[in-house]
Amino acid sequence: MKEKEEDIENRFGNLNKNLPFRIPESYFDTFSDRLMSRIKEIEHPSRKRTLYFYLKPALSLAASIILVILLVFVPIKKFFPTGKGYLARQKNQVDPVDSLSELSATLISCFSEGQFMTAVSEMDEFEPKTLSSDNLADYIAANYNDYDIISNN
Amino acid sequence: MDLKEKEFIGNLKSAGNREKAFKVLVETYQEKLYWHIRKIVMNHDDADDILQNVYLKVWKNVDGFREDSSLYTWLFRIATNESLSHLQRQRKHAVIPLNEISDYLTGSLESDIYFDGDEIQRKLQMAIVKLPEKQRLVFNMKYFDEMKYEEMSEILQTSTGALKASYHFAVKKIEEFLKQDHK
Numbered sequence: 001m002k003e004k005e006e007d008i009e010n011r012f013g014n015l016n017k018n019l020p021f022r023i024p025e026s027y028f029d030t031f032s033d034r035l036m037s038r039i040k041e042i043e044h045p046s047r048k049r050t051l052y053f054y055l056k057p058a059l060s061l062a063a064s065i066i067l068v069i070l071l072v073f074v075p076i077k078k079f080f081p082t083g084k085g086y087l088a089r090q091k092n093q094v095d096p097v098d099s100l101s102e103l104s105a106t107l108i109s110c111f112s113e114g115q116f117m118t119a120v121s122e123m124d125e126f127e128p129k130t131l132s133s134d135n136l137a138d139y140i141a142a143n144y145n146d147y148d149i150i151s152n153n
Numbered sequence: 154m155d156l157k158e159k160e161f162i163g164n165l166k167s168a169g170n171r172e173k174a175f176k177v178l179v180e181t182y183q184e185k186l187y188w189h190i191r192k193i194v195m196n197h198d199d200a201d202d203i204l205q206n207v208y209l210k211v212w213k214n215v216d217g218f219r220e221d222s223s224l225y226t227w228l229f230r231i232a233t234n235e236s237l238s239h240l241q242r243q244r245k246h247a248v249i250p251l252n253e254i255s256d257y258l259t260g261s262l263e264s265d266i267y268f269d270g271d272e273i274q275r276k277l278q279m280a281i282v283k284l285p286e287k288q289r290l291v292f293n294m295k296y297f298d299e300m301k302y303e304e305m306s307e308i309l310q311t312s313t314g315a316l317k318a319s320y321h322f323a324v325k326k327i328e329e330f331l332k333q334d335h336k
Contacts, residue, residue, distance in 0.1 A: 019297060020270020020278065021191055027201075028187075032179045035208055036172075042209070 158224060165215045175215075179208055182225065186232050192293040193236035195261040195282070203239055207232045222307055229308045237286065258282040280330035287311075288323035295320050 164174035186207060191200040210231055218227060240254045259282055262268065262275075270278070281289055290309065294300045295316075302313040309316070 019188065019192065020268060020274040021195075021197070021265070022267050022269040023187075023197060024267075028183055031183055031204075032176055035179060035205055036176070038205060039209065039212055 190236050195258050197267045203235050226307045255282050280327040288319045291319040292323040
């Protein structure tokens with residue numbers, strides 16, 4: 001093995017044993033200082049206190065409050081409307097009426113069936129007229145001929 | 154380990170003298186360590202990073218140094234391990250997947266702006282890069298650093314017999330590579 005090692009030295013002897021790599025100028029001269037600076041920075045990191053450092057807690061709190069409002073209150077108000085004035089606002093959305101017949105039609109659209117019947121019974125102008133047999137005979141004679149009466153039977 | 158070195162290690166471990174002793178340590182071994190690392194990773198920027206990390210490790214762990222080897226051996230062992238770990242990380246995190254570390258090193262060598270050799274030296278470096286990890290380490294330490302096998306054995310924690318075999322195989326492979334290149 002020793003002999004072979006001498007051969008090796010001979011075979012590679014014509015090759016330059018100096019490494020073909022270079023380094024930046026003054027690299028080793030400044031290495032120690034750069035290293036010590038890095039060690040000091042790791043062991044005693046410097047913290048510069050800026051205005052942001054002092055405002056950070058207040059800004060964080062403000063941001064949290066805004067977020068809660070956006071995530072909680074806005075959807076609740078939009079999808080589950082409650083509170084005073086809602087019905088009034090809905091009624092205010094109905095267009096103004098010009099005549100009595102339009103008023104009654106508007107009332108009918110707003111009321112439930114029960115409410116409507118109660119309202120009608122309380123309103124004088126809507127008291128139902130009783131139908132007499134004479135009225136009925138007059139009506140039929142005016143509106144139907146004999147053929148219509150017989151064919152419907 | 155001689156008395157002078159024991160005293161020096163004592164200074165490194167004492168809080169009052171540590172910084173001064175550490176600066177001496179850096180200035181004493183920085184060049185040898187740098188070139189050892191540079192031969193492994195090829196690239197100057199990588200070598201600079203690794204050299205700093207080696208000394209940082211020494212700074213942090215000097216109190217745990219058991220003094221079962223010389224300071225020099227300990228430093229070189231850290232440098233070798235850091236360099237090899239760096240190469241493994243580069244291979245794993247490469248943008249284009251690399252099958253071998255030699256792929257990364259070939260690319261590093263070709264793009265290195267601090268490479269200053271002639272064509273023959275470039276070919277030799279390309280041949281060295283293609284060697285398996287252990288053979289590459291042994292070849293560099295034996296051929297360029299002219300280190301004794303006993304010294305290498307302490308650093309690499311491998312027997313001298315295995316190191317001699319590694320060197321022998323490394324030389325054969327480099328010769329074959331250079332012959333193929335000539336054809």
